[in-house]
Amino acid sequence: MNSKDKDISEGINFFFEPKTVAIVGASRNPEKLGNILLRNLTEGGFPGKVFPINPNETEIEGLKAFPNISSVPDPVDLVVVIIPAIYIPDVMKDAAAKGVKSVLIESGGFAEIGEKELQEEIVKIGKEAGIRILGPNTLGVANAYNNLVTAFSTIKNITKGNVSFVAQTGLFSGPILSLILSKEYFGVSKICGLGNKCDVNEIEIIEYFLDDDNSDVIALYLEGISEGRSFLSLAKKAFEKKKPIIVLKAGRTKAGEKASLSHTASLAVNNDIFDATVKQARMIQAYDYDELMDYAKIFSFYADRSNLMNFNKDKGIALLTITGGGAVISADVSASLGFNVVEFSEKTKEKLNEIFTPRVAMKIGNPLDIWPSATLYGLDKCYSIALESLLSDENVDCCFITLLTTEITKHLDLDMIINSAKKYPSKPIAVWILGDFDLTEKFRKKLEQNKIPCFSSITSSLKSLKVYMEYYTRKMYT
Amino acid sequence: MNSKDKDISEGINFFFEPKTVAIVGASRNPEKLGNILLRNLTEGGFPGKVFPINPNETEIEGLKAFPNISSVPDPVDLVVVIIPAIYIPDVMKDAAAKGVKSVLIESGGFAEIGEKELQEEIVKIGKEAGIRILGPNTLGVANAYNNLVTAFSTIKNITKGNVSFVAQTGLFSGPILSLILSKEYFGVSKICGLGNKCDVNEIEIIEYFLDDDNSDVIALYLEGISEGRSFLSLAKKAFEKKKPIIVLKAGRTKAGEKASLSHTASLAVNNDIFDATVKQARMIQAYDYDELMDYAKIFSFYADRSNLMNFNKDKGIALLTITGGGAVISADVSASLGFNVVEFSEKTKEKLNEIFTPRVAMKIGNPLDIWPSATLYGLDKCYSIALESLLSDENVDCCFITLLTTEITKHLDLDMIINSAKKYPSKPIAVWILGDFDLTEKFRKKLEQNKIPCFSSITSSLKSLKVYMEYYTRKMYT
Numbered sequence: 036m037n038s039k040d041k042d043i044s045e046g047i048n049f050f051f052e053p054k055t056v057a058i059v060g061a062s063r064n065p066e067k068l069g070n071i072l073l074r075n076l077t078e079g080g081f082p083g084k085v086f087p088i089n090p091n092e093t094e095i096e097g098l099k100a101f102p103n104i105s106s107v108p109d110p111v112d113l114v115v116v117i118i119p120a121i122y123i124p125d126v127m128k129d130a131a132a133k134g135v136k137s138v139l140i141e142s143g144g145f146a147e148i149g150e151k152e153l154q155e156e157i158v159k160i161g162k163e164a165g166i167r168i169l170g171p172n173t174l175g176v177a178n179a180y181n182n183l184v185t186a187f188s189t190i191k192n193i194t195k196g197n198v199s200f201v202a203q204t205g206l207f208s209g210p211i212l213s214l215i216l217s218k219e220y221f222g223v224s225k226i227c228g229l230g231n232k233c234d235v236n237e238i239e240i241i242e243y244f245l246d247d248d249n250s251d252v253i254a255l256y257l258e259g260i261s262e263g264r265s266f267l268s269l270a271k272k273a274f275e276k277k278k279p280i281i282v283l284k285a286g287r288t289k290a291g292e293k294a295s296l297s298h299t300a301s302l303a304v305n306n307d308i309f310d311a312t313v314k315q316a317r318m319i320q321a322y323d324y325d326e327l328m329d330y331a332k333i334f335s336f337y338a339d340r341s342n343l344m345n346f347n348k349d350k351g352i353a354l355l356t357i358t359g360g361g362a363v364i365s366a367d368v369s370a371s372l373g374f375n376v377v378e379f380s381e382k383t384k385e386k387l388n389e390i391f392t393p394r395v396a397m398k399i400g401n402p403l404d405i406w407p408s409a410t411l412y413g414l415d416k417c418y419s420i421a422l423e424s425l426l427s428d429e430n431v432d433c434c435f436i437t438l439l440t441t442e443i444t445k446h447l448d449l450d451m452i453i454n455s456a457k458k459y460p461s462k463p464i465a466v467w468i469l470g471d472f473d474l475t476e477k478f479r480k481k482l483e484q485n486k487i488p489c490f491s492s493i494t495s496s497l498k499s500l501k502v503y504m505e506y507y508t509r510k511m512y513t
Numbered sequence: 514m515n516s517k518d519k520d521i522s523e524g525i526n527f528f529f530e531p532k533t534v535a536i537v538g539a540s541r542n543p544e545k546l547g548n549i550l551l552r553n554l555t556e557g558g559f560p561g562k563v564f565p566i567n568p569n570e571t572e573i574e575g576l577k578a579f580p581n582i583s584s585v586p587d588p589v590d591l592v593v594v595i596i597p598a599i600y601i602p603d604v605m606k607d608a609a610a611k612g613v614k615s616v617l618i619e620s621g622g623f624a625e626i627g628e629k630e631l632q633e634e635i636v637k638i639g640k641e642a643g644i645r646i647l648g649p650n651t652l653g654v655a656n657a658y659n660n661l662v663t664a665f666s667t668i669k670n671i672t673k674g675n676v677s678f679v680a681q682t683g684l685f686s687g688p689i690l691s692l693i694l695s696k697e698y699f700g701v702s703k704i705c706g707l708g709n710k711c712d713v714n715e716i717e718i719i720e721y722f723l724d725d726d727n728s729d730v731i732a733l734y735l736e737g738i739s740e741g742r743s744f745l746s747l748a749k750k751a752f753e754k755k756k757p758i759i760v761l762k763a764g765r766t767k768a769g770e771k772a773s774l775s776h777t778a779s780l781a782v783n784n785d786i787f788d789a790t791v792k793q794a795r796m797i798q799a800y801d802y803d804e805l806m807d808y809a810k811i812f813s814f815y816a817d818r819s820n821l822m823n824f825n826k827d828k829g830i831a832l833l834t835i836t837g838g839g840a841v842i843s844a845d846v847s848a849s850l851g852f853n854v855v856e857f858s859e860k861t862k863e864k865l866n867e868i869f870t871p872r873v874a875m876k877i878g879n880p881l882d883i884w885p886s887a888t889l890y891g892l893d894k895c896y897s898i899a900l901e902s903l904l905s906d907e908n909v910d911c912c913f914i915t916l917l918t919t920e921i922t923k924h925l926d927l928d929m930i931i932n933s934a935k936k937y938p939s940k941p942i943a944v945w946i947l948g949d950f951d952l953t954e955k956f957r958k959k960l961e962q963n964k965i966p967c968f969s970s971i972t973s974s975l976k977s978l979k980v981y982m983e984y985y986t987r988k989m990y991t
Contacts, residue, residue, distance in 0.1 A: 068888070071920070120874070143885055144874040172874075188919040204838025210917040210948035217950035258841055285838065290854040291845035294880050298837030323842060324947070325970040359776030360682025360763065363736055364801060367769035376768040396598070396621040396650075402772050407621060410546070439688040441666040442549075469802070470688035472695035492803040 046167035047235065047243045049137035051178045051225055053112035054083045057104050057135075059126050060117035060142075061087030061095050068187045069117050070096070072141075079191045080182040084109060104129045113137045115175065115185050120144030120153055123171070127157050131164030139185060140171035146231050147172055147298060158233050173230030174205035177212060179223045180249055188213060196222015197251035197338055198331045199244045201237050203229045203258045203285075204298070211324065219328070220483035221335035224249040236261035241269050245278060251338040254331045255282040256324075258295040260304050263312070270316030279506055281319045281330045284309055319502045326498070329490060333499040334506075336486040337463050350504050351377035353425040354402035355418075356437040357409060357444075361467070362402035365435055365493050372501045376401050377430040386424040390417050415448045422452060426459040433463045433500055435493075440470030440478055449478060453485045465500040467493050524645035525713065525721045527615035529656045529703055531590035532561045535582050535613075537604050538595035538620075539565030539573050546665045547595050548574070550619075557669045558660040562587060582607045591615045593653065593663050598622030598631055601649070605635050609642030617663060618649035624709050625650055625776060636711050651708025652683035655690060657701045658727055666691065674700015675729035676813045677722045679715050681707045681736045681763075682776070689802065697806070698961035699813035702727040714739035719747050723756060729816040732809045733760040734802075736773040738782050741790065748794030757984055759797045759808045762787055797980045804976070807968060811977040812984075814964040815941050828982050829855035831903040832880035833896075834915040835887060835922075839945070840880035843913055843971050850979045854879050855908040864902040868895050893926045900930060904937040911941045911978055913971075918948030918956055927956060931963045943978040945971050 056076060062069035069089075076085045077096050086109075087095040090102040101107050104114060104126070114130050116123060120142050130138050138161065145154035154171065161168045169175065175185030179193035186208035193212070198221060200207045208228050215223060224247065227240045238261060244250040253273065260266050273280050284304070286295035292303045313320050319334075321327040352374040356362040369376050379387070384399050390408040391399045397407040403425065405417040425431055438447065456464050466482055466489040468475045479489040490496035534554060540547035547567075554563045555574050564587075565573040568580040579585050582592060582604070592608050594601060598620050608616050616639065623632035632649065639646045647653065653663030657671035664686035671690070676699060678685045686706050693701060702725065705718045716739060722728040731751065738744050751758050762782070764773035770781045791798050797812075799805040830852040834840040847854050857865070862877050868886040869877050875885040881903065883895040903909055916925065934942050944960060944967040946953045957967040968974035 148874045148876060188921060202838065204836060204841075206836050206838040206947070209919050210836070213919050213949040214947060214953075256838060283842070285841035285845060288845045288848035290848040291841050294837075294841045294844040294878070297876055297878055298841055298882065323846065323970050323972045324838075325972070358682060358684050358688070359772075360680065360684040360734060360802075363682075363763035363769050363772040363776055364761070366772040367763060367766045368801065370766035370768040396626045398626065398775055400772070400775055401768075404776065441687050441691050443666060469684070469692060471691040475692075492801050494801045494803070 046136045047239050049112045050139060050167075050169050050176050050227070050235075051183065051243070052181060053137070053183070055086065055109050055111050056081075056083060056113045056115060056183075057086040057088050057101075057107055057111045058115050058117070059088040059104070061089050061100065063092060063095050071187050071189055072115065072117060072185060075184040075186065075190060078189075079184055081184075082181060083112075083183075086111065104133045104135065107133070111135050113139060116140045117142055120150065120171070124153070124156050124160060127160040127164075127166070130166060131160060135166060137167050137169070139169045139173070139175045140230070141173055141175055141185065143172040145171045145233070154231065154233050161234055168234040169227070170230035171233060173228035174208035175228050177208055177223070177226040179225070184208075186212065190216070194222035195224070195249075196335060197224055197249060198222070198254060198335050199224040199247070199250040199252070200226045200254045200256070201229065201240045201244070202227070202256035203232070204256055206324070207256065211328070214328075219332065220480065221332050232259075232261055238262055238265045238269060241273070241280070245269070245273055245276060251278060252331055252334040253278055253280045254327055255280060256285065256327070257282065258285045258298065260309065263308075267312050267316050270312070270318050274317040279319060279334045280316075281321055281327055281334070282313060283321045283324065283327045317506065319506060325495075329495050329499045330502055333463070333465065333488045333503045336483070336488050337503060350508065351375045351430045351432045352500070353377070353379070353428065353431040353434045355421055355425055355434060356402050356404050357406045357439055358437060359404055359406070361437045361469070361493065362404045365437070365467075365497065366402050368493050368497045369435070372497055374497070374501065379425070380428050380430055383424045383428040386420065390420050414444060415451060418447070419451045419455070422455040426455055426462050431462065433465075433504055435496055435500065436464060436466045438466055438468045438478060440468060440474035444470070445474055449481045453482065453487065456485070456487050463500060463503055464488075465490060465496040467491075467496045524614045525717050527590045528617060528645075528647055528654050528705070528713075529661065529721070530659065531615070531661070533564065533587050533589050534559075534561060534591045534593060534661075535564040535566050535579075535585055535589045536593050536595070537566040537582070539567050539578065541570060541573050549665050549667055550593065550595055550663060553662040553664065553668060556667075557662055560659060561590075561661075564589065582611045582613065585611070589613050591617060594618045595620055598628065598649070602631070602634050602638060605638040605642075605644070608644060609638060613644060615645050615647070617647045617651070617653045618708070619651055619653055619663065621650040623649045623711070632709065632711050639712055646712040647705070648708035649711060651706035652686035653706055655686055655701070655704040657703070662686075664690065668694070672700035673702070673727075674813060675702055675727060675816055676700070676732060676809050677702040677725070677728040677730070678704045678732045678734070679707065679718045679722070680705070680734035681710070682734055684802070685734065689806070692806075697810065698958065699810050710737075710739055716740055716743045716747060719751070719758070723747070723751055723754060729756060730809055730812040731756060731758045732805055733758060734763065734805070735760065736763050736776065738787065741786075745790050745794050748790070748796050752795040757797060757812045758794075759799055759805055759812070760791060761799045761802065761805045795984065797984060803973075807973050807977045808980055811941070811943065811966045811981045814961070814966050815981060828986065829853045829908045829910045830978070831855070831857070831906065831909040831912045833899055833903055833912060834880050834882050835884045835917055836915060837882055837884070839915045839947070839971065840882045843915070843945075843975065844880050846971050846975045847913070850975055852975070852979065857903070858906050858908055861902045861906040865899065868898050892922060893929060896925070897929045897933070900933040904933055904940050909940065911943075911982055913974055913978065914942060914944045916944055916946045916956060918946060918952035922948070923952055927959045931960065931965065934963070934965050941978060941981055942966075943968060943974040945969075945974045
């Protein structure tokens with residue numbers, strides 16, 4: 036790494052790990068975004084120093100306010116800007132004068148509404164002063180490991196985890212982060228909103244995440260691709276490192292392209308070329324936010340099994356159900372997705388004979404429906420013997436499990452499922468839970484806290500399992 | 514209707530509206546299915562008389578028990594059977610002797626495990642005695658309007674509504690009913706499990722639902738089709754009556770067929786023929802349970818708009834969002850599904866100018882992203898003006914709305930959205946809510962209690978809206 040590279044890398048570092056942050060547009064008014072932003076840092080546990088910049092105030096939220104960046108006595112690692120676009124060139128000059136290396140511009144009002152010259156002006160000032168600019172038109176960054184959150188929502192105590200997001204939309208720093216914190220049991224490492232990408236783009240951020248030990252899974256939302264070749268080679272590097280990249284690329288239709296043009300001024304990308312790139316670089320493609328989240332979850336939970344890579348080529352799946360209707364649909368969906376709904380080995384069948392006695396009105400098959408057995412021998416025993424038998428079967432690479440949440444199943448021993456999953460770490464499990472809303476959430480919490488991913492539909496369970504299996508059975512690119 | 518038809522129809526009536534029910538296999542043991550089943554009726558508010566049949570008891574759950582059906586002093590409209598299969602021919606003879614017209618057999622152990630002769634035996638007895646048999650191998654029926662529930666789960670107070678289910682699986686009488694009661698705000702009319710369909714099949718049940726004033730929407734889960742031609746003509750009749758039929762047909766793959774054979778002994782149906790039938794009869798096809806439920810919801814909420822039928826052929830959609838990222842994906846998904854993401858009329862644009870002033874860093878377009886406007890003029894005002902403008906636009910047939918649930922949006926005036934929806938009853942709305950889990954549920958509750966359907970993904974919102982619009986723009990078959 037030559038010294039120039041080092042500077043660039045430091046510029047990127049500062050967006051996630053600044054020791055000092057100046058907020059241009061900090062406000063006393065709790066309704067203003069400049070106030071929420073400030074409080075995210077002061078109340079959220081960010082350990083660095085924070086400097087409110089506002090020429091009309093002397094103190095905001097208990098902190099001394101400064102009229103401009105230059106008047107801050109300490110060095111400033113990161114400047115966050117939330118004032119009208121027209122005043123931002125002056126902020127850039129002020130930052131340059133102070134020797135700042137990283138500026139995050141949250142304000143909109145640039146290329147996305149046709150104000151290209153204004154955007155070019157700030158880029159020019161940045162380039163001349165060696166300042167890296169993130170944005171404009173973005174909610175910025177979040178880092179669970181130092182509580183740096185620059186979003187407009189009050190967000191505290193992000194669950195530390197291994198998924199990092201790079202997104203050309205504020206959704207991930209706001210609502211999706213709220214969703215993760217209130218609903219998901221996988222944690223977040225870092226989030227980076229890209230906005231208009233006037234300077235810093237996805238390439239450098241992905242590169243930074245690839246070197247970040249806390250980022251095992253990288254999820255992208257993109258409206259445009261800044262540098263096709265760099266993107267491809269970086270994605271290949273990610274595959275070598277076994278850091279899966281899940282990508283949701285928006286603007287695949289004329290209507291979508293038009294919308295993306297007015298959102299982030301992104302130029303159209305040919306779908307065929309993009310899809311080929313995704314395939315070649317072994318990325319995982321999602322087509323909606325819920326898919327992106329489902330895939331992030333399964334890769335997050337099973338990140339530490341990434342060195343196994345010993346699945347059969349056939350991707351043999353065992354379908355363990357407790358409902359005939361669920362059995363048939365899960366078989367249909369498995370087959371449609373290209374799973375091999377395998378025949379169990381003779382050894383497995385022998386083991387299963389303990390619960391598939393002649394008294395049971397159901398034969399051993401895949402899907403294995405244990406409902407009739409359970410009415411005779413109890414739920415726990417049947418799940419336990421079935422799960423142990425299927426996971427130890429040499430034809431089985433992964434397992435889909437149905438859990439029902441009703442009066443009859445509410446005392447099911449989930450620890451038994453968790454222990455089986457732990458005993459066979461190389462065989463991923465996806466769980467579909469159906470029934471009572473609260474009980475479903477209770478079951479999901481227990482299982483997901485133990486890294487067993489649960490889903491609300493058969494299709495989402497199996498699609499998530501499929502992309503996971505596909506990823507780890509792929510050969511290195513040639 | 515001749516007298517024979519009347520008898521048949523009465524036989525079907527008794528499955529849903531019996532005045533007297535005998536339960537063969539009623540048990541004192543609260544762990545036994547025969548006890549849960551009995552208590553569903555005694556504690557659930559079923560207004561008819563219940564007779565436990567058990568030769569070893571004199572009293573169960575406070576009711577006098579009888580050794581057999583014949584010894585019941587009153588006429589018996591419906592016999593529900595939950596004892597081992599081998600004893601059931603004797604029960605049939607007993608029912609015949611009593612002059613019973615309807616027997617629901619919940620027990621498994623017949624054709625689905627190869628015991629075809631046993632099944633034929635009970636069918637023969639039934640035919641000779643003029644008894645209609647539902648099942649065997651089913652959780653039976655539920656009727657929200659008289660609290661008749663024959664499932665093995667303790668289910669009380671089913672929300673009365675307009676969706677009826679016919680299913681070749683117990684899922685709908687158990688877990689899916691639990692899901693509906695604990696999570697959904699549309700109600701249920703009737704549920705009918707078909708099991709092995711040894712006598713009564715989907716045709717007669719659908720026919721019964723078509724004549725039932727409480728059933729506006731009919732959702733089917735089928736593994737086989739009993740009478741192709743009758744099914745087609747019945748489905749056409751349903752379309753004439755504007756009672757949408759949503760069908761989830763399992764066993765579309767070899768793996769699925771195999772599973773369905775051991776579940777309900779259903780024979781394979783050619784997918785092409787089935788799909789053509791669905792299309793010809795204007796049914797709505799679903800491919801997983803969550804889809805079936807999403808579609809049931811939108812048709813349930815908008816059932817009373819079924820006489821409108823005045824959508825443009827173009828199916829012009831307005832996409833109202835508050836996130837750029839959501840805007841682009843919703844445009845992509847809309848276009849992919851065949852919606853026309855229309856240009857708004859000049860009149861609409863004029864109205865929107867009130868919130869899209871020169872100060873706003875976003876132009877008027879479809880999708881309409883009101884986030885920049887909302888930061889200046891407030892959320893409520895922007896949603897209100899936008900919604901009013903879009904719904905009144907002559908190019909717009911339906912509307913997709915994004916709501917975010919975060920700190921900033923938590924006080925959003927949902928009544929304003931509800932009132933707009935009421936003002937334009939001919940323009941269906943689908944809402945995608947994203948963000949904090951609890952707040953999302955709170956928003957959804959309020960909106961769905963006012964019959965505005967909400968969904969957890971862009972794709973499920975738009976797919977549901979699409980099948981709804983398609984249904985009401987279809988011409989009558991020729």
